[in-house]
Amino acid sequence: MAPPALKNVVNALRSFLRYAQVRGEVSAGLAASVPSVAGWARTPPVPKAISAEHAQQAVDSCDCCSAVGRRDRAVLLLLARLGLRACEIVRLTLDDVDWDCAQLRVRGKGGRQSLLPLPVDVGEAIAAYLQHGRPASPDRHLFLRSLAPIRGLVEGSDAIGTIVRHALDRANADAPHRGSHQFRHALAVRMLQLGASFPEIGQVLRHRSPQSTSVYAKVDVSALRKLAMAWPGGVR
Template identity: 70%
Template sequence: MALASRAAGPLAAHLGPWVRSLIDKQYVAAVVYVKSRHAAAFDRWLAALRTDLEDLSEVHLAQYQDRRRRLRRPVCVATRQQERRELVHLLRDLRELGVCSTARVATTPSDDLAADFGHHLQHQQGLASSSIERYRKVAEQFLVERFGRGAVDLSTVGAADVVGFVQRQSKRLTPPAMKCVVNGLRSFLRYAQYCGNVAPELVAAVPAVASWACTPAVPKAISAEHAQRAIDGCDATTATGLRDRAVLLLLARLGLRAREVIALRLEDCDWDRGQLLVRGKGRRECILPMPVDVGEAIASYLERGRPACRDRHLFLRSMAPVCGFLQGADGIGSIVRYALRRAEVDAPHSGSHQFRHALAVRMLQGGASLPEIGEVLRHRSPQSTSIYARVDIEALRTLAVAWPGAAQ
């Protein structure tokens, strides 16, 4: 705070609140000092140039870092890189506070139309952010290949353009990735049809990707013993251990997806009824019963492990900035990998989905039907659940036909 209070440049009025925000995010004192020192030096440089704070951009960061080269002052690479990281962090936070203008990015008509398509998917279709980004990128790539940086006229797009784009993509992508491309392109053309820019026949011109639904991959499920070892390996005397134990129990007992764990908020726990509100794919919400051990683990984390934070997400990062996990990040996957490593478990793979598969396998072996498993896992289509029929080897033995000539 002392460095911020001595600032006299254009950042003087904002460094104090910025430092306090770093403290609220639970950065350690040494890190706050380093960030403040870089910010104060940058403030002095801006004051010397009489720079207007509203015009602050990445250009000024580059000029600031170039000052030592012009003065022929040596600086090591690590110091230069750290200086860059701290200033980028400062600029990003100032923009979030509305102090500086947002980054100016030159866009093309293709970029603008792809962005409009993304807004449509978000506000009208309700797709997940990851699906929106994948579909938007496919639409942008198709438009750039067809129109370049010039004006976009979808009325000139023909079936040959659509088929040619898919064929070019198929030369470098695997069939699963091609399915995403085809789905994204078909979704974009439907949006264009909705806007009145293309005919329905163009949507039908999108080729299908060959697939064989009768031979899906066998789910890789972690064994019940290994799952319990991973859960028991969490150190209940530390905040991180309490958090990891609660996360692993949610994965193992309720079969939640990683994104569903990340999306949980404090108000989603109904302690009176023993229920949990889960936000699944497509922004669908469902209420699940909260098993006793899951509830106890969450309560222990809230009482003794969760840091004091304004963020309403149920599970928070253990390192600064202390906040909820970002969607699309691998925070839950990291928790699973560290837990398996601590327990010295050789699991089928290191992802969090193996706990979801394990729940389905245990239910199947316990006599549950596929529709019941699909209801617990919140599958939209019975086909998604049918893959678990290949896991029950004992039930499949009764369907096997005897080999001709074998002993009766």
Template identity: 70%
Template sequence: MCAKPPASISHRPDNLAAAFGQYLQDQQGLAAATIERYRAVAWLFLDGRFGGGEVDLRTLCAVDAIDFIQRQAKRMRPPALKCVVNALRSFLRYLQYCGESAPKLVAAAPSVATWATTPPLPRAISPEHAQLAIDSCDRRTSLGLRDRAVLLLLARLGLRAHEIIAFTLDDCDWDSGCLHVHGKGRHERLLPMPADVGEAITAYLSRGRPRSEDRHLFLRSLAPIRGFKPGSDAIGSIVRYALRRAKVDAPHSGSHQFRHALAVRMLERGASLVEIGDVLGHRSPQTTSLYARVDISSLRSLAPPWPGDAR
């Protein structure tokens, strides 16, 4: 069921935004960080329209959505503004789903022009720099053992940060040599565990993981000893510290560059886009198709011959 607002027409912005966030969690299965961003946009929209007072949803109209986006456009770059538009549309669809607004209100949120004919190529870390980051971890310490296992999961399997945070001890199937990955939108998949990844996880479990009743695979190194908080930047911090130790000037400081590097490497070795999408957990082929532009030689083979070519 929809986490529907109370039956009365008047609401408070914080209560309405909270109900929206609960709906995203229960019905959409979005990541915690995405839910928080969308909830914040919904609150900002309502607070700006009604000044923090009671909300009368019957008075919302297309101009309200347009004015809100125009105000945000003055302080945001197009990529960030597109995220705000997506969040606002999601909130307006939620109101429509709950019978609190007309369908035409969803279409009122304007599109954001980025003036790019094609999406930008993903920024990938080079194999050499990735290995330097992995080798920078001190295997004589529990922290180094943990961070090395995390970096190998990023480099060998291209996992998302939240997927690594969500790992539990039960997700390691040692008999079959597989990992049970909890992806976006509650999408789950099984991936084979590479030998070096398995060895790194085993080393962490036997010599580095603190004693704890928490079943998460990777734990904080400082008290309170527990798994990383969902939606936190813990994996990103591990990557940044490793790059700094290795003195690597990478194209990006986040964990996704390892994911992009794996996709490029698989493509260069002859993997199909479908195979790459299966490993990365893409739910749409369109997402994986971005990597096709990386392999120029393969794309040339798809081009038809020029009219009149003597071949």
């Protein structure tokens, strides 16, 4: 078993032994004899990002003639162009879009708010959904369910992930996985390839710590190749 799964089993075993101790079926202190699971420190894994080509294929797979297609296209563009998290998209309201200043207010982790520039294609996609796709509803959330009850997408649900999976299936896109976070990783990788600095990437992705951004150094293969030492006895 992997360490995280094994930790769950060990915790459950300790709880069971404490329960058995309360019932008087085992001796006192038996739960303390269950050993802990070693949690070896590891470096963060390499981010798995979808390619720019396949991300665009997923966006283009949306049916712009249907209400659901317009909504899904706007959601995918927010993922691909601004690198928003799924929970941040769910939290968006109609009041968060400043059309005059072309800005979008995003509520991130810990209740922090950020103002991001609204790209033209993202703004056009949101406007198309609001004008020709969004159902009439007193709910102020920007994106609503397409089926009754008509209300905002529920935070903590897999609504955004479902939109991503359906788009990837329609486009038959080759993606590292089926989640929405790969679009966020793709944006960081693309910025890195275009010469953006790590502080600039961290600012766009709204990272609190530079360590969260430094993980993308692993995907800059061309820069890492310059640091690699020659293999002993290899071809010069």
